[in-house]
Amino acid sequence: MSDNRDGNQEAQSWQSLAFLWTGSMICIPSLLIGGTLVSGMPLWEAVLVGLLGYGIIVVLMIFQGIQSSDIHKPTVSVASQVFGEQGSKKIISIILAVACLGWFGIQANVCGAAFSQFLSVYGINLPVPLSSLIWGIIMLLSAIYGIKILNILNYVAVPILLAVCVYAVAVSLMGDGVAQIKNYLPAGSMSFLSGLSITIGSFALGAVIAGDYSQYAKSRKDVGKAAFIGILPSGVLMITVGAILTLTAGTADITSVFTELGLPVLGIIALILATWTTNAVNAFSGGIAIINVFNISKEKERIAVAIAGGVGTLLAVVGILDYFIPIMSVLSAMIPPVAGVMIASYWVIQKGDKSKWASKAGINFLGVISWLVGAAIAGIPVIFSFFPSLPQLPNQPLIGMVISFVCYLVARNIIVQKQVSINQ
Incomplete structure (x- = not known):
């Protein structure tokens, strides 16, 4: 097969890809997951859940990433075989675009609000909408210039974020911090499977779109090394840090921890860098999905990413995206x-x-229908969660995936057997 890799995007090393994945993992939500887990289980069990959960994510990323590495195409393009070109463009790409760009806008808004609050400490009044717009544009620019800029961003941001997290833990363990951890008994009760579901669900979208970045990997082995080294250590570290901060400081929010310590600058640096590295990935993948929907040429990729991310940022600025969160939550589950x-x-x-x-x-109806069955089942618990009067079902992101997997294989086997019978 000929190399279809975009001429503007050279093959990248597994180290740069691993840094990109690490940058995606080191974020405020990852810390909050650690806090959520430790509120219902012992620290050692929370760490074990993180290890197993992110281990499953790594396996999925390898399966998805190698497909794109082999074909040298992003996820939505590789999916055109199993969903058909129109099925991939009109169904899968639209869902991915809305989910990625919607979360991009929300994260830009979160970053803008935190930055405005930080400036207010020093008597500077920067309106949240303006702050969100500024940071949305900054994050968008890094995505517009593609994988090379994302690599540079992560080479700079990841070491800083790791150092900040380690420092936060070291400070929190001073005094009676170690004793608090030793004597800790969780107030609530969370099952191992529930914790596993939360952990896997936190990066399930990233696992599916892993091919958007793995398409530039030099080999299958590089895809595997990048996923394993980029996700597992950083994922487990974030859960551990979030859990320890929750036990010793009462919150997994690293910005709040540093603010209470009288070091708000460190807190805002951590939040901005963590949001930036994660959000640039959202914009880049959302842009790729938009390109597939409208059949835009690769030469105009930057324009497509700019327009798509710009729309997400503007929606965040005017506050409309708050009403879209339920829709994006359902789409993310699908x-x-x-x-x-x-x-x-x-x-x-x-x-x-x-x-x-x-x-x-x-449209390949076999693939679309198989996906739709799994997506419908995966979306039900999320939909029910919006209505407290309805039974609250556990959200298990792997169930929809397994159901779609089985449906496709069973249905295809039936079709093949019928074709054999007709030919005979």
């Missing part, structure tokens, strides 16, 4: 089943042979 169908097709049916991959014209 994305993991995409990987179930893609993995079934590429790794089970094609046995990982890239020469058997070919984009299909129109």
